[in-house]
Amino acid sequence: MDLGDFEADNSVSCRLASEIPDICKTEDCCLGIDEAGRGPVLGPMVYGICFCPVSRKEEMKGLKVADSKTLTEAERENLFDNLNGAKSYVGWAIQIISPNTISTSMLQRTKYNLNALSHDAAIGLVQYALDCGVQLTEVFVDTVGPAEKYQDKLSQRFPGIEMTVRPKADSLFPIVSAASICAKVARDHAVKRWNFPEDLGDIQTDYGSGYPNDPKTKAWLLKYLDPVFGYPQFVRFSWSTAQNLLDGKAVTVHWDDDEEDGEKAAALQKNTSMLSYFNRSAGGNAQTHKTHRFFTDKKLVSLDTL
Structure with missing residues (x-):
């Protein structure tokens, strides 16, 4: 073929x-x-x-x-x-x-x-x-x-x-x-006859069966795990076998927006519903929320102040 x-x-x-x-x-x-x-x-x-x-x-x-x-x-x-x-x-x-x-x-x-x-x-x-x-x-x-x-x-x-x-x-x-x-x-x-585009040199091609429980496959995965770049495209890195090895052996990556995402998640937890922006307290005033810079820059105001 x-x-x-x-x-x-x-x-x-x-x-x-x-x-x-x-x-x-x-x-x-x-x-x-x-x-x-x-x-x-x-x-x-x-x-x-x-x-x-x-x-x-x-x-x-x-x-x-x-x-x-x-x-x-x-x-x-x-x-x-x-x-x-x-x-x-x-x-x-x-x-x-x-x-x-x-x-x-x-x-x-x-x-x-x-x-x-x-x-x-x-x-x-x-x-x-x-x-x-x-x-x-x-x-x-x-x-x-x-x-x-x-x-x-x-x-x-x-x-x-x-x-x-x-x-x-x-x-x-x-x-x-x-x-x-x-x-x-x-x-x-x-x-x-797999062609490795990553140019890994004289790579060992005795992968075993390729199944996660095969000792030869496990040994190959350990040998060719790069701590920074991970695996060549020959590996299905969506498999839990590969992901677990990456989590345990590879360098931890910190993304710049991780902290921002965490703040957004915390803010969403505080705001249980968008309707809460329109609810009035017993004194007749709208609930107090910190206004995002987008609204102040655009000179936008809450409906309850109109």
């Missing part, structure tokens, strides 16, 4: 796809969706789709696809080659979501959690297939979050397409197993 487009700039997400078989534009098709790399603290998460005509489902079984997690790396590579070899009726596409995208999405002011990111990636790939002319009538998805709720969301987004969302769909439906293989092969390649 050629990930050249992603490797050229792995700080952003990237979509790669096979050619669309002509038969998929004229016959009713089924499509499977699965992901690889949801849990690791290192590297990208990859969403994959695979599709073929409904009439060729049995031939998909003949390719002996299986849940990618049950296969060795060599077996996944061979099966991906088999899928490419069936390009007359099988198509695929992947969305590589960079760790930088994951981190900035999850830590932005308006929260964009991993489930929402996953749903949007899946929806985007289904829409891509439709935009390419694939005649989709059935979609099978490995669930993210409650299956029934996710299925309703997809059905509303794509009316007229039969949606099936199930836990462990990659072990139930061959078309989802094929999508799982595409996603896992892409992630394996991306992690193995």
